[in-house]
Amino acid sequence: MPAYGQESREHQALPPAQAALKSPGPAWAEDRALAAEDAGRRFPVRIEHIPGRGRGFFATRDIGRGETVFCAAPLAWSVSEDWARHTCWWCFAHDSRRALPVKAAPRQASPRSAQYRGVFCSAGCMDEAVGAHGGPERWAVYLELLGHIEADLTAHKASAGRLPSTGSRAPPAADGQPAHGARHLVGTSDVDTATFLADAGAEPLAEFDPCEASDEQLAAWISRVWDTIAQSGLFSAHMPDNSQRELVRLIACELFIHDGAGPTQTCRADAPPDWMGCMVLRCASEGPVAPAAALEHVRCNEVEYVRAMLRPDRAGPLADVADAPTPATLVPLRIPQRPLAAQIEGSWWGRAFRVAAASYALLDRAWGRTAGLRPAGRLPHQRFRGVYFREMANSFGIYDPPIALSALLQDSDNGLHGEVEQEYLGTSMYPTAVYFNHSCSPNVAKTRVGRNMRFVAAADVRLGDELFISYGCISDPVAERRSRLREHFFFECTCSRCALELAVKE
Numbered sequence: 001m002p003a004y005g006q007e008s009r010e011h012q013a014l015p016p017a018q019a020a021l022k023s024p025g026p027a028w029a030e031d032r033a034l035a036a037e038d039a040g041r042r043f044p045v046r047i048e049h050i051p052g053r054g055r056g057f058f059a060t061r062d063i064g065r066g067e068t069v070f071c072a073a074p075l076a077w078s079v080s081e082d083w084a085r086h087t088c089w090w091c092f093a094h095d096s097r098r099a100l101p102v103k104a105a106p107r108q109a110s111p112r113s114a115q116y117r118g119v120f121c122s123a124g125c126m127d128e129a130v131g132a133h134g135g136p137e138r139w140a141v142y143l144e145l146l147g148h149i150e151a152d153l154t155a156h157k158a159s160a161g162r163l164p165s166t167g168s169r170a171p172p173a174a175d176g177q178p179a180h181g182a183r184h185l186v187g188t189s190d191v192d193t194a195t196f197l198a199d200a201g202a203e204p205l206a207e208f209d210p211c212e213a214s215d216e217q218l219a220a221w222i223s224r225v226w227d228t229i230a231q232s233g234l235f236s237a238h239m240p241d242n243s244q245r246e247l248v249r250l251i252a253c254e255l256f257i258h259d260g261a262g263p264t265q266t267c268r269a270d271a272p273p274d275w276m277g278c279m280v281l282r283c284a285s286e287g288p289v290a291p292a293a294a295l296e297h298v299r300c301n302e303v304e305y306v307r308a309m310l311r312p313d314r315a316g317p318l319a320d321v322a323d324a325p326t327p328a329t330l331v332p333l334r335i336p337q338r339p340l341a342a343q344i345e346g347s348w349w350g351r352a353f354r355v356a357a358a359s360y361a362l363l364d365r366a367w368g369r370t371a372g373l374r375p376a377g378r379l380p381h382q383r384f385r386g387v388y389f390r391e392m393a394n395s396f397g398i399y400d401p402p403i404a405l406s407a408l409l410q411d412s413d414n415g416l417h418g419e420v421e422q423e424y425l426g427t428s429m430y431p432t433a434v435y436f437n438h439s440c441s442p443n444v445a446k447t448r449v450g451r452n453m454r455f456v457a458a459a460d461v462r463l464g465d466e467l468f469i470s471y472g473c474i475s476d477p478v479a480e481r482r483s484r485l486r487e488h489f490f491f492e493c494t495c496s497r498c499a500l501e502l503a504v505k506e
């Protein structure tokens, strides 16, 4: 009997014919085989910076159609609430007709309210998951954290939306920096606010127009707003919706695994100090990069998100807010440089923070109640944002069944139109794979193999070509495609197909 959990009664009662469940499931075996294959592999990619698109993957040699260009393991993952009993928490094997047989529960000592169980297709998968979370003790802590999140959600449903506020609390640290892991995963907004005020020549109580502000100015302002949100418990009575809850679980997993990754996440001693050199060197000489190390290099989209939320022509999440200004009333927009809690709560622009702040409050409450987490007590908002806004526009959906490689390659449009009916099982973060930029005519197709994501050339690629995947909906007309990319990923697509189709329209 594993120390970290009780196997469920369903598992103990298994007939002998199903004893095979003690062995790893088929997707697990496939994962292991691929991991072994990838261990010595040098993927034919390097990362370069391109004006207008940021970093991207480029081919280091000619690549034939059908060849694997990259393979990535997830750092963190979260199975959706709907399928949490039908999907293996390790290999994502899915059986919609029955709950999976192997369950790992938290330690007996955890509070009843925090009882939560992981579900697996096999004992082999359970062992892998427990190991990835740092062993039985840490697995129990992790389940307890998830249990507290669920308990809050249940209490919220039962009390028809009345949750105790987190109330007024002490700031995370005197200097505004995270108390733990200051080097890691700090949101891009955490710049020195005093420097910003001095540079801008601004009075502390002055107002400014965030649409006119530089990235640094906006970042400093965002940071101040978050200090106030965290100290006053603003928006903590708002419960995140389904998709946000899934994100909260993903962030919990990510923070948890990242914390436990230990010193192995540092780069080789002889690697250049910059991230790009480091990634390139490791991809080329050591095979796949450890996902925990790679997370720190993932682009944090917080400034882009807030800018998009405040933009006058925005047709996104604030479009339904009655008092949000229209382009005609917007210019110039004046927002206090040091907003008070009441101003954040009562203003239309404060709602740009509501969704993330409600998710933060949920995770912060659960974090504070779980013993054995670092830092103990409060989860600094900087750490939450450092992951939350990295998830944004960088995570992948887990779909089932995965599209077979042969089907992807047969399709003249790279099989990326989403015509195959698939179930959405959850979301996962592959921090080494986030360097694929989007093109509306991609040359790379992606497919899930167990828990890993495999990227395959969907066309012949020449040495030096950029490698593109599709972020979805490439069968739509140009205007729709571009508007969706703007809304969900905050960018104006610079791909060659858009350029061509826009030129024809003019």
Ligand SMILES: C[S@@+](CC[C@H](N)C(=O)[O-])C[C@H]1O[C@@H](n2cnc3c(N)ncnc32)[C@H](O)[C@@H]1O
Pocket: 052, 053, 054, 055, 056, 298, 299, 393, 394, 434, 435, 436, 437, 438, 439, 489, 490, 491, 492, 493, 494, 495
């Ligand atoms: C998953 S990341 C890709 C890597 C990213 N370029 C980086 O430097 O981290 C997605 C972001 O890359 C940029 N991007 C991707 N495809 C693009 C395109 N076709 N045109 C312009 N920007 C693009 C956008 O900023 C987008 O939010």
